[in-house]
Amino acid sequence: MEMTFPVDMNLPINLFTIFDMVLLSMLVIVAIAIVRLNSLFSIVMLFGVYSLLSATWFVSLDAVDVAFTEAAVGAGISTVLMLGAMLLTSREALPTPPLRRWTSLLIVTATGIALIYATFDMPSFGDANSPANSYVGMEYMARTITDISVPNVVTAILASYRGFDTFGEVVVVLTAGLGVMLILGIGGSKRAAGTAQLKATSTPEPKLPVTVAGAKGPASNHHVVLRVVAKMLVPMIVLYALYVQFHGDYGPGGGFQAGVIFASAVILYSLIFGMEETRRAFPPGLVRFCSVLGVFIYGGTGLVTIILGGKFLDYNMLDKHDPIHAQHFGILLIELGVLVTVAGVMLSIYYGFAGRYRELEDRNW
Amino acid sequence: MLEFIVGHFNYWVVIVLMMTGLYVVISTGNLVKKLVGIGIFQTSVFQLYISLGKVVGGSPPILEYLPKEYAKEASNYVETATKTAVATEENAIQPISDIGGTIDVASDPLMGVIYSNPLPHVLILTAIVVGVATLAVGLALVVRIREEYGSIEEIQINEAEYKQEAGGS
Numbered sequence: 444m445e446m447t448f449p450v451d452m453n454l455p456i457n458l459f460t461i462f463d464m465v466l467l468s469m470l471v472i473v474a475i476a477i478v479r480l481n482s483l484f485s486i487v488m489l490f491g492v493y494s495l496l497s498a499t500w501f502v503s504l505d506a507v508d509v510a511f512t513e514a515a516v517g518a519g520i521s522t523v524l525m526l527g528a529m530l531l532t533s534r535e536a537l538p539t540p541p542l543r544r545w546t547s548l549l550i551v552t553a554t555g556i557a558l559i560y561a562t563f564d565m566p567s568f569g570d571a572n573s574p575a576n577s578y579v580g581m582e583y584m585a586r587t588i589t590d591i592s593v594p595n596v597v598t599a600i601l602a603s604y605r606g607f608d609t610f611g612e613v614v615v616v617l618t619a620g621l622g623v624m625l626i627l628g629i630g631g632s633k634r635a636a637g638t639a640q641l642k643a644t645s646t647p648e649p650k651l652p653v654t655v656a657g658a659k660g661p662a663s664n665h666h667v668v669l670r671v672v673a674k675m676l677v678p679m680i681v682l683y684a685l686y687v688q689f690h691g692d693y694g695p696g697g698g699f700q701a702g703v704i705f706a707s708a709v710i711l712y713s714l715i716f717g718m719e720e721t722r723r724a725f726p727p728g729l730v731r732f733c734s735v736l737g738v739f740i741y742g743g744t745g746l747v748t749i750i751l752g753g754k755f756l757d758y759n760m761l762d763k764h765d766p767i768h769a770q771h772f773g774i775l776l777i778e779l780g781v782l783v784t785v786a787g788v789m790l791s792i793y794y795g796f797a798g799r800y801r802e803l804e805d806r807n808w
Numbered sequence: 809m810l811e812f813i814v815g816h817f818n819y820w821v822v823i824v825l826m827m828t829g830l831y832v833v834i835s836t837g838n839l840v841k842k843l844v845g846i847g848i849f850q851t852s853v854f855q856l857y858i859s860l861g862k863v864v865g866g867s868p869p870i871l872e873y874l875p876k877e878y879a880k881e882a883s884n885y886v887e888t889a890t891k892t893a894v895a896t897e898e899n900a901i902q903p904i905s906d907i908g909g910t911i912d913v914a915s916d917p918l919m920g921v922i923y924s925n926p927l928p929h930v931l932i933l934t935a936i937v938v939g940v941a942t943l944a945v946g947l948a949l950v951v952r953i954r955e956e957y958g959s960i961e962e963i964q965i966n967e968a969e970y971k972q973e974a975g976g977s
Contacts, residue, residue, distance in 0.1 A: 456810070456814060463817075467821040470821070471824055471828070475828065477832065483840055490848070494851065501854075504862045504924070505866055506858045516937060521940045525840065525843070525844070527947075532950060536841045539836055555827040565816065566860075567811070569862050570864075583927065594872075600930045608934075612934040616941045695868075695870070699933060799951060
């Protein structure tokens with residue numbers, strides 16, 4: 444561990460703190476811009492910027508896995524979902540009446556002052572001996588080498604020490620996905636039937652609903668660049684997702700990030716080629732099945748360890764000769780479950796929103 | 809005083825961001841903007857957790873050495889460490905001088921490297937993914953509200969609601 448740039452960590456203000464302060468100021472500026480704007484499009488795009496800045500700060504705070512997730516989720520999926528919801532609702536927010544503005548400001552200021560008063564008792568930033576950094580977290584850090592022996596301690600905790608918690612999180616993700624499916628329907632199977640009927644009844648007319656997906660003639664030529672680039676990008680994104688998945692033990696990454704990246708590859712595909720094509724490549728039924736299958740793989744691994752004589756998610760039972768090998772095997776299995784569920788749920792959510800929206804017509808591109 | 813400010817600056821910014829999010833939630837009547845406000849609030853909680861787990865001078869919690877590599881790396885480590893210890897005699901940081909040339913895995917499994925706390929990272933990593941899933945539920949509700957009432961502004965929704973009630977009774 445040698446520092447290659449001159450930073451004196453003993454100074455109260457060094458290069459690191461200046462970097463942090465610049466990032467934090469940018470975060471505050473973006474947040475205030477979001478408060479002041481009324482155009483929903485700008486607000487949603489700025490929220491993506493906010494997430495990306497926040498991910499940068501997480502890197503500076505050594506939380507590379509978190510930064511990875513925040514960049515993929517915040518700047519990727521959640522921006523797409525918000526844009527989708529905005530398209531389905533409205534583009535402008537009504538300005539806030541002054542009375543309400545001032546009352547809110549009063550409440551928020553009072554709460555803020557109370558909270559800032561409470562921070563005077565908090566341990567100072569980066570304190571290695573603070574309560575949060577003294578007990579179980581550092582214990583995991585020290586034990587991972589002998590217990591699990593994967594370099595990425597975050598993966599070790601997520602998948603092994605706290606595997607049961609992660610199982611809970613995966614189930615929560617599935618539940619939220621089911622919630623969206625119940626509220627919005629499962630990605631336009633009804634709509635698809637509707638357009639099919641429409642096509643069947645109005646075949647002789649030349650003014651067919653020329654969708655981006657359906658357009659295979661000369662009409663689609665004007666975004667040929669997008670199509671070619673997307674066609675090259677999508678496999679690479681999927682490959683990257685798999686790399687993140689299988690390299691999660693050794694570097695930042697894992698099932699959550701890989702699932703989100705995989706879903707964003709499919710979303711990119713659908714943005715360029717249209718929902719109809721996407722539904723053919725990744726049928727909604729398959730996606731729905733995947734979101735449940737992942738939870739099944741995860742829970743199934745737990746059940747297998749019980750059957751082999753251990754406790755729920757006690758991976759050491761998977762290979763009784765080499766506990767470390769068993770741990771690696773268990774982590775691989777449950778990360779696979781996380782990948783399948785997260786990708787499935789993100790895609791079913793996306794299908795749910797996209798199914799509400801008519802295909803973008805060619806002339807509107 | 810300066811050290812106190814630098815040591816607590818992160819909390820104050822996080823609180824400012826949290827309050828900005830809260831302000832958006834309670835001041836605006838637009839449901840999509842409200843959800844963005846909740847997003848800002850949520851991210852500020854993530855930032856609070858992660859900044860609590862930071863250790864000054866630490867590196868990301870990805871181990872540099874594993875047992876298999878120990879035998880090889882440990883000798884290199886001792887060599888380079890003694891070299892640096894000689895080079896910087898006056899320096900306060902001399903991790904290897906205490907160990908005295910032998911690496912004992914039991915007493916110092918991390919081999920003198922400082923890492924940040926991985927536990928908050930795990931909590932927040934999963935919370936981010938759960939966060940986007942719950943955000944999607946919120947957005948789905950907003951879309952349904954818009955389909956039902958024709959608006960996503962609180963005032964107009966309330967008006968439509970009153971009209972429906974008046975018409976129904």
